[in-house]
Amino acid sequence: MDNKPRLAVSACLLGEKVCHNGDSAEFRALTNEWNGHFDLVGICPEVDIGMGTPRPATRLADDGESIRLVNPQNGNDFTSQMLEYAQLQANALVDSGICGFVFKKDSPSCGLEHVKVYRNGHDQAVRNGMGMFAKIFTTLYPHIPVIEESRLTDPQQAEHYFARVHFFSLWYHEGKKGWTDKAIKEFHNVNNLFLLSRSPDAKRKLGRLIIQGFDNGEHPETVALAYMTEAQQSLNVLTKAGPIAHAMERVLGNLSSNLSKSERQEMLDVIHDFRQGLLPRSVPLALLQNHLRRYHIDTAIHQRFLSPIPSSLGLMARV
Template identity: 60%
Template sequence: NLLNSETDENFTQQMVEYAQLQSDALAESGISGFIFKNDSPSCGLGRVEVHNDVQPQSKEQAMGIFAMVFTTLNPHIPVIDESRLSDPVQAEHFLARVEFLSLWLDEDRSGWTADKLMQFHNTNKLFLLSRSPNAKRSLGRLIANAFDRGDHPENVALEYMTSAQQSL
């Protein structure tokens, strides 16, 4: 729950609704990545202090409400906590995932077909191999299996990018 500490007014539902609207708007705008504010009650990716209603002295750690909604609705968009950008390895990893999504979004502008998705996968095979050899194989299998099942190309493309972001 997102509560005003002085009045105990609950803003959780309003924040969830706002987060849904903004998450959709951000995704539709074509963003390729999102940097969240460290330790923010709304935007923290983790380690956000949550007070337990049953035991007020008990504190848990969780994700901020906006961050939780955004990452749930947009698992294909890379995210990072601002504090992790100071680590060169994590920053480079994040930027590589952003670049990969950006390439995918450029292709997505004219819609997906089975051939177009396979072409995208093959065009980016060296990138995938350099980041995660297993990702290239598993993503290729994902495409083949999805089209064997008769899945719609737009759905397969989104599943592909979501899996790619988790693998990279």
């Protein structure tokens, strides 16, 4: 975790006064608490296409054939400008090495889900849309982890999202050396317990995806991209205590021959209490970490599971 992952963020969330009313929508957890852990890059699609600030609020309008981005007061249509910009900006951001994108909820440009869509001539909206910029970005780059800021107010969601970002960041930096069959297998192996704890199905699916890719003679870069796309889609669902406790038991299994009977029982009790929601995750993780260090059997596989995000983010004790 030496490299700070680069995170694209809707610029208004970073405190930039780019909202249509000339204000910002600063998300302080990101700007004050977590900012030291990420290289934050603010993007405002509406300002970037020249709409200016302040400006009339835009909305998504369904004309029966397509969804348009319009100014409802004068009918100005920004759809083609936004589509062209979104493709160019998405490519530029990915080329610059972003490892995730935090989008502003509800925005007709940036919202990821449940954005209001108005049928032409109607004042009532259906909340089933996606911001136009966010839609293009996620369609072009489905392997990059994305989230709306409102979800990050929940520590479980924040921890899981940042774990996905760090997982992506490791993959990105590994890929800069050029993917080989061996490097892909090693990456999957090192993340074995991490994946087991977050999405047991994904761990199996990804193993099969790698083998099939190699059998079909696909280029390692193609296999690596398919791997991260599948991984991030599976990791989009929040993990539960059960798979995490199961991964803890696997680590305990690696320690068994070193621990006394009472030490082992103590670990089982603590894992059980975590599974029941009586203890935070940090308690069994710290005990396991301590035992692994004491017996010098700490490996990269253990570390990927035990320390998925920097502890200084302040989230591990809250999940």
